[in-house]
Amino acid sequence: MSSFNVWHYMVLIVIFVMFIIGIIRAMKEKNQKMMYSMLFTVTLITVFMAVFSIFVVDKYTKHVKLYDLKNSRLLSLERISYTGIVKNVGKYPIGKVTLEIKLVNKGHVTGNVKGGNFYKPSGFLDFFTGSFGIDKSKPQTLVKKFVVARNLKPGHAHQFYVYFRFPPYFRSVAQFTQLTAH
Structure with missing residues (x-):
């Protein structure tokens, strides 16, 4: 289509x-x-x-809405999963619906930035070896994009399930979602 x-x-x-x-x-x-x-x-x-x-x-x-978004953490696998429903509320078909999920460690969102939020490990041997090009810093923002529906006709809805690795050092997380219709 x-x-x-x-x-x-x-x-x-x-x-x-x-x-x-x-x-x-x-x-x-x-x-x-x-x-x-x-x-x-x-x-x-x-x-x-x-x-x-x-x-x-x-x-x-192209107008699409997100309904009933829920998330759950799978602690044993260090993953987070999202389920929900996307619905085409426009009059024309949509070829692809993309969901962008952005997770931010709360220290940056609230302005509560402490030394622990910007953790970058270093050691005596890293000075001599240069870490062999490996970045050991821990990013405080995680952005993932998923195609959650294809060929969505006007008035139709599609249920989705997506998951990805959840950083174990995230403590209190703010989440932001954005839908894009193509």
């Missing part, structure tokens, strides 16, 4: 007509240098317009 809808095709047809008109106008130019410059400019502008218009049409025609 294509992620384009009727509006995408209409906008691209209008841009293509503008491109043809620009090419015809450039070909009528008598000065060779000016003609090539006009061809390049028309091509560049129409390509930018086409790419930009696809994002704009996506933003205004």
